Each structure stands twice: as C-alpha cells, then as structure tokens.
Amino acid sequence: MMDGAPLPPPNPDLLHDALAGLTAPKKSLPPKWLYDARGSALFEAITDLPEYDLTRTETAILRAEAGRLARLVPPGGALVEFGSGASTKTRTLLDAGPHLGAYVPVDISEAFLAETATALRRDYPHLSIHPVAADFTAPVALPAELADRSKVGFFPGSTIGNLDPAIAVRLLAHARGWPDVRAFVLGIDLVKDEAAMVAAYDDAAGVTAAFIANILVRLNAEAAGEFDPATFAYRATWNVEAARIDMELVSRRAQTIRLADHEIPFEAGEPIHVSASRKYTSDSVAALVCDAGWHLDKMLTDPMDRFAVAILAPEV
Ligand SMILES: C[S@@+](CC[C@H](N)C(=O)[O-])C[C@H]1O[C@@H](n2cnc3c(N)ncnc32)[C@H](O)[C@@H]1O
Numbered sequence: 001m002m003d004g005a006p007l008p009p010p011n012p013d014l015l016h017d018a019l020a021g022l023t024a025p026k027k028s029l030p031p032k033w034l035y036d037a038r039g040s041a042l043f044e045a046i047t048d049l050p051e052y053d054l055t056r057t058e059t060a061i062l063r064a065e066a067g068r069l070a071r072l073v074p075p076g077g078a079l080v081e082f083g084s085g086a087s088t089k090t091r092t093l094l095d096a097g098p099h100l101g102a103y104v105p106v107d108i109s110e111a112f113l114a115e116t117a118t119a120l121r122r123d124y125p126h127l128s129i130h131p132v133a134a135d136f137t138a139p140v141a142l143p144a145e146l147a148d149r150s151k152v153g154f155f156p157g158s159t160i161g162n163l164d165p166a167i168a169v170r171l172l173a174h175a176r177g178w179p180d181v182r183a184f185v186l187g188i189d190l191v192k193d194e195a196a197m198v199a200a201y202d203d204a205a206g207v208t209a210a211f212i213a214n215i216l217v218r219l220n221a222e223a224a225g226e227f228d229p230a231t232f233a234y235r236a237t238w239n240v241e242a243a244r245i246d247m248e249l250v251s252r253r254a255q256t257i258r259l260a261d262h263e264i265p266f267e268a269g270e271p272i273h274v275s276a277s278r279k280y281t282s283d284s285v286a287a288l289v290c291d292a293g294w295h296l297d298k299m300l301t302d303p304m305d306r307f308a309v310a311i312l313a314p315e316v
Helices: 012-022 037-046 054-064 066-070 088-096 110-123 165-176 194-200 207-222 282-290
Strands: 078-082 102-107 151-155 181-189 232-239 244-251 255-259 262-266 271-278 294-301 307-314
Touching: 012 207, 012 255, 037 110, 037 207, 054 066, 054 088, 054 294, 054 307, 066 088, 078 088, 088 102, 102 110, 151 165, 165 181, 165 282, 181 282, 194 232, 194 244, 207 232, 207 244, 207 271, 232 271, 282 294, 282 307
Parallel strands: 078 102, 078 151, 151 181
Antiparallel strands: 181 307, 232 244, 244 271, 255 262, 294 307
16 A cells, blocks of 8 residues: 555455366356445446446346235235345335335445345335345345245346256255245346347446456555556357356466565466356256255246246145
C-alpha cells in the first residue's frame, strides 16, 4: 500500500481454495469467490445486457405463472431461495403470494444479502424474513423459526448450471429432506443455438469479462495476490461434450505471480477455469432431479424453448 498501512491478513479460506486450484495441473478457481459486493453488482449489470436474455426470459415465465407458483406454498409456509442475489425475481412470487409466511434468502455475498433483506422487510412488512449467509455447495442449516412451516425451495437464475452435477444433486437432495417440503422451483437454461449461448457470456461491453476478472481483484485485496488483471484475457467457449459454457481467464504471456508466500507460474496462453454454465434438456433435468429424490412435475418454458422453470414434486 502507498501509505505504508499494513496489508490485512489473507482470507484463509480464499487462499486455501486459490492455492489448491492454481497449483493443480489444470488451473481453476471456484466461482463462489466471484461474489463480493462488487461481484454481485457486476452480476446485476449482466442481467440488463442485450446479449444476456436469461433473466428477461425467466422473468417473463415467472410473471406468467406467478399465481400457480405461489400456490405451491401453503398459507403461512416458507419460500427458501438459493443464490437469492437481489431477490428481484422473488418479488414476482411474493407479490402473487400474500399468504406466504416466511422468506429465507440464502447467499454467499453477505453485505449484498443484508441490503436486500432490509429492502424486502420494508416492502413486505407482513413477511418473516430470515437471510442466511452461507455457501450452498455444503448443506445449509435452516433457521430454527422455520421448523413448523411447510417449505418450498426456489433456485432461479440457472445458478444450478454453475454447479458440478454431483453438487447440484446434493443440494437438491438436502432440500428434499427438509421437514414438510412441498415442492422445488428450479430455473434452468436450455441447450440452444451455440452462438446465442456463447454471446450471453461474452458481451460486447465487457461486463462479463470484468465480472470473471473480479476473482483476481479479490485475490489481490484479500489473499495478498499480485495479479495484474490486464495480463489475462477473458474467454467463453461452448463445451459440447459437457453441455456447458466454460469461462476462463487466459494468461496473455508467460509470467510468475505472487500469491501470499507462493509463486504461481503461468505459460503464455495458459487458462484458469473460473466458472461454467451447464445447459440442460428436459431429459437431462429429469435425470438430475430424479437422482436427488424429486420428480419433474412440469417444465414451464418460453415460446422458443430457451429457458425453463421446472416444478419439482417430492418423489414418494
Ligand atoms: C447467477 S447469480 C443469480 C442471482 C439471482 N438468483 C437471479 O436469478 O438473478 C448467482 C447468485 O448465487 C450466489 N452464489 C453463488 N455461489 C454461491 C454459493 N456457493 N453459495 C451461496 N450463494 C452463492 C451469488 O452471490 C449470486 O447472488
């Protein structure tokens, strides 16, 4: 630091994950570290981009089906949302469901979650709101206040596509085990034209590139990293075998970068895999949810089958 102030000690969890990923034969960083307050704000900017039609398409489906979806929650029941972000889509369901008793937004971006909860408490004073700052790739403990309420899970935004299928199954299976769980509403991006899928993750304005590079900014600020983000180029590619978009940062030149007490060598052109967005078909969604103890009850899609809101019922 210019003023000589001591650097804060590295965040041990971030440093541990970064070293594990950056010293592996194929370098990677876990996408959950994309989301601090800046990362969450950048993601919100992505949702307005002309290339990123996922949010607009899903929102249109949620608006058209809001009554049906809200009725999945019995009177006084709770809606539990994973990766709630700004909870913008949730408002569509809350507006259609004045009978809901509680809302539980679960998100890793703690400050953003707290701000969102404050705004929701102001706008929905009748609703009991219990934000949970947690990593949903591990089982999330629900607040004790929910014990006696029926529950419906909500996981919009195609965020499930960012998870390895085994972790996605674990999350869904955990929710299947909630006492008195009634349904799960899952937003999923569908396989479509490759050019449209790639464009959604590689916008002309470079907002997605800045969002993905935010992980290097965080490593510098929170884990004593010395990355120059300008020495990495952003790349989004369609991986047809895995049915996913891969988002990577590619070293523009050979370089060695310091991270806390470690030196990380990069070859010119070497990628760091940062995030993936898996795309599904109705068959692959049905197989995924079945492995977690759910039955695919309905796929609500837009007229062009670009996106689906799946209603899952507990398999009995
Ligand atoms: C793709 S955004 C979706 C936001 C919002 N649900 C929507 O549909 O627009 C993913 C959200 O999940 C959160 N998130 C990502 N990884 C997470 C993790 N491992 N645990 C908890 N939240 C996570 C992010 O902070 C972000 O708010």
